[in-house]
Amino acid sequence: MSRKVCIVGVGKIARDQHVPAIDASPEWELAATVSRQGSVEGVPTFRDFDVMLLERPDIEVVSLCLPPQPRFQYARKALKAGRHVMLEKPPGQTLAEVHELERLAAEAGVTLFATWHSRMGKGVAGAKAALAGREVRAGKIxxxxxxRHWHPGQEWVFEPGGLGVFDPGINALSILTEILxxxxxxxxxxxxxxxxxxxxIAARVEFSRGVSMELDWLQTGPxxxxxxxxxxxGPxxxxxxxxxxxxxxxVRQDGSEVEEYPALYARMAELVGRGESDVDLSPLVHVADAMTLGRRNVVAAFEF
Known part of the structure; x- marks a missing residue:
């Protein structure tokens, strides 16, 4: 029997990834959406999250695809209403916000899943296996x-809590923290x-054990x-x-055949079935540390 899920925030990531993953899975049914402007054809749409929680007690799971700035308040309401919650990456603006959500989930006896879609990349598990038990001496991200392509006109990415270039960069950090x-x-x-x-809009970060990272949000073309x-x-x-x-x-290796977002929803079904949560904040810790230690340079103004 499929579980009913509500997507909150019908934007690019929801349309491109979440909706197709749900539609393709026998474990899930997209039963409602909450969005100020977006909608999904054939699916009931609510403009008010509180109304959805009140009128749809049959919906077990809330998948939050909002920007990180408002996400805490929505997640808090969902958990207090006894709903399981999936968080798009990054799971929150701050570490403390997500720690509080963990506490609320445990108190309510429901699942909280801080998703990292890049960890479900087809080669990630193989990379982790290849490095298992080895000592890393160097690395480069x-x-x-x-x-402009991935966040067209989305001003929130440059507002406090939006992470800037660490919004994509945290995907790399989610892989790094998984495979090392x-x-x-x-x-x-x-x-x-x-x-x-x-x-x-750009960053250079150095880690211990010879690992470095270069991020740039202005690359066009490939x-x-x-x-x-x-x-x-080792290898x-x-x-x-x-x-x-x-x-x-x-030498190129074979990898998983499962796409990232279907794998996330399969993992969520597993967690709900077991009554467990999965909240790994190590990628966000690296972002917070880079922001704390980072030397700030002011560069040319940016406009979409």
Whole structure:
């Protein structure tokens, strides 16, 4: 029997990823949406989240696809109403917000899932297996994309809590924290803030154990989402295409056949069935540390 889910925030990520993943799964039924402007054909739409919670007690799961700034209040209401909650990445504006949501979920006896879709990339599990038990001696993340393409006109990404270039960069960090045998930590960072903007548009970050990261949100043409890891007495591992291509010592490997968002919803069904939560905040910790340690540079103004 399928579980009923409500998507809150019908924007690009919901249309492109969440709706198709739900529609393709026998475990889920998209029973409602909540959005000020968007809708999904054939699915009841609510403009008010409180009304949806009141009128649809049959909906077990709320999937929050809102920007991070308003997400805490919606998640808090859903958990207090006894609904299971999926959080798009990043799970919140701050670590403390998500810790509070964890507490509320435990108190209500419901599932909270802080999703990291890039961890479900087709090559990620293989990269983790290749590095298992190894000592990492160097690594490089190169994550460069076009903000105008992926977030057209979305001013919230440059507002406090929007993370700026760390909005895509946290995808790379979610993979890094998944595949490394031992954790690393930020040791220094340099952040480029467009004149008049509140979040960075580019960044260079150095981690312990020789790992570095370069982020750029102004790359046009082909986009770059690469992670390269070198282990002592072990393989050279490269993940390309955002974690969906795995190369070991220069040879491309077979990967999972399951796409990222279907894998997330399969994981959510598993968690709800077991009565468990999954809230790993390690990628957000790295972002917070980079923001804390980062040297700020003011660069040319940016407009969509």
């Amino acid at each position: 190169t994550w460069k994309e076009d903000v 045998p031992r954790p690393v930590h930020v040791v220094r960072a340099e952040l480029d803030f467009p004149d008049g903007r509140q979040t960075p 986009q770059t989402w690469d992670i390269e890891i070198e282990a002592e007495d 050279r591992v490269a993940l390309r295409s955002g974690g969906n291509e795995l190369w070991v010592d220069g």
